[in-house]
Amino acid sequence: MSERIDPGRVPKRTLYTGEEIPAIGLGTFGSDKYNGEQVSKAVYGAIKSGYRLIDCASVYQNEDQIGEVLKKLFEEKAVTRKELFITSKVWNDCHRQVVKSCKKSLADLGLDMLDLYFVHWPFPNYHAPGCDGDARNPDSKPFSIEEFMDTWRQCEQLVDMGLVRYIGMSNMTIPKLKAVLPLCRIRPAALELECHPGFQQQELFDYALEQGICPIGYCPLGSPSRPERDRTPEDIADTQMKEIVEIAKAHQVHPALVCLKWAVQRGQIPIPFSVKEPQYVSNLKCIMEDPLTEEEMKRIAGADKGCRLVKGQVFLWPGASGWEDLWDVDGKQITGSVGECLKAID
Ligand SMILES: NC(=O)c1ccc[n+]([C@@H]2O[C@H](COP(=O)([O-])OP(=O)(O)OC[C@H]3O[C@@H](n4cnc5c(N)ncnc54)[C@H](OP(=O)(O)O)[C@@H]3O)[C@@H](O)[C@H]2O)c1
Numbered sequence: 626m627s628e629r630i631d632p633g634r635v636p637k638r639t640l641y642t643g644e645e646i647p648a649i650g651l652g653t654f655g656s657d658k659y660n661g662e663q664v665s666k667a668v669y670g671a672i673k674s675g676y677r678l679i680d681c682a683s684v685y686q687n688e689d690q691i692g693e694v695l696k697k698l699f700e701e702k703a704v705t706r707k708e709l710f711i712t713s714k715v716w717n718d719c720h721r722q723v724v725k726s727c728k729k730s731l732a733d734l735g736l737d738m739l740d741l742y743f744v745h746w747p748f749p750n751y752h753a754p755g756c757d758g759d760a761r762n763p764d765s766k767p768f769s770i771e772e773f774m775d776t777w778r779q780c781e782q783l784v785d786m787g788l789v790r791y792i793g794m795s796n797m798t799i800p801k802l803k804a805v806l807p808l809c810r811i812r813p814a815a816l817e818l819e820c821h822p823g824f825q826q827q828e829l830f831d832y833a834l835e836q837g838i839c840p841i842g843y844c845p846l847g848s849p850s851r852p853e854r855d856r857t858p859e860d861i862a863d864t865q866m867k868e869i870v871e872i873a874k875a876h877q878v879h880p881a882l883v884c885l886k887w888a889v890q891r892g893q894i895p896i897p898f899s900v901k902e903p904q905y906v907s908n909l910k911c912i913m914e915d916p917l918t919e920e921e922m923k924r925i926a927g928a929d930k931g932c933r934l935v936k937g938q939v940f941l942w943p944g945a946s947g948w949e950d951l952w953d954v955d956g957k958q959i960t961g962s963v964g965e966c967l968k969a970i971d
Contacts, residue, residue: 650678
């Protein structure tokens with residue numbers, strides 16, 4: 626019998642409606658390393674241990690197996706649907722078929738409604754799951770306000786249809802958010818962004834909070850098992866950063882747990898992934914005990930390396946100069962003809 630942590634004791638974050646959700650969740654991307662059976666087994670064990678927020682996506686290709694364990698948990702009365710907060714995401718090749726994609730995720734997960742549905746990437750640029758880092762799709766296109774808003778309108782429709790409770794964005798930048806937020810009829814409840822001590826995205830994090838959008842931090846441990854395509858020789862491992870290692874020693878915990886304590890104390894919702902019970906249990910438990918001191922929090926804030934791990938180069942379009950083009954690093958305002966988008970909310 627796995628260790629059980631009372632979900633009522635898990636800290637909470639507040640969405641713009643005032644609804645509270647857990648301040649930590651479980652990731653479900655197997656990183657091309659762990660199969661659906663291993664991941665779903667972890668979801669089963671994690672929910673039994675006290676996790677209530679599960680971060681899913683159609684592209685992780687395991688929603689059907691996760692659906693099976695959810696069914697089992699409901700049958701066993703281990704948890705009720707209402708106690709869970711389940712997210713999913715529309716993949717890049719379904720930006721024109723959001724309702725169909727969401728219905729497929731719902732069917733796979735065996736649910737009538739998702740709590741939060743993300744636009745996984747702000748581009749319709751498809752790459753096959755498990756592709757190499759140098760794979761490119763000649764049909765890829767740069768970000769377009771019109772294209773994105775067309776996808777967002779379909780997400781809004783999902784809320785109207787009662788298929789999802791909240792909608793969210795992922796892998797956005799401040800210029801992209803500034804361009805699209807004024808056009809949203811239903812605003813995003815959450816923003817999923819890469820976030821770990823070596824890549825803190827402070828400006829984007831602050832901007833999201835200012836806009837009442839809840840930041841959900843992915844790769845909170847620096848994704849040590851990430852796929853080959855997301856590795857470069859310059860990458861810095863968070864769990865080997867001097868500051869993290871020293872703070873971990875002081876608290877006598879694994880450096881991964883320092884990353885999670887920092888994340889929760891800073892205010893994002895980390896969604897660490899693990900298929901190993903001792904890891905996912907300690908990941909949840911650690912945020913409720915032995916907090917980092919103010920000084921340690923400041924030390925980690927000052928240790929940001931600006932080291933983006935998920936560079937997204939596989940989404941680049943012909944003529945793009947490099948992965949930085951995906952992230953608006955020049956900070957330039959994004960313009961486009963927004964007339965049609967505005968008309969839709971009149
Ligand atoms: N929106 C997006 O575009 C996006 C992108 C990426 C990820 N995500 C989401 O974010 C989730 C988390 O990101 P991630 O899975 O890439 O990376 P991560 O959570 O930073 O790292 C997961 C890995 O860390 C190790 N680990 C976990 N707990 C540990 C512990 N207590 N001690 C030591 N090592 C530990 C495990 O490695 P070993 O398996 O080697 O032990 C595990 O596979 C994903 O699963 C997915 O749900 C979203």
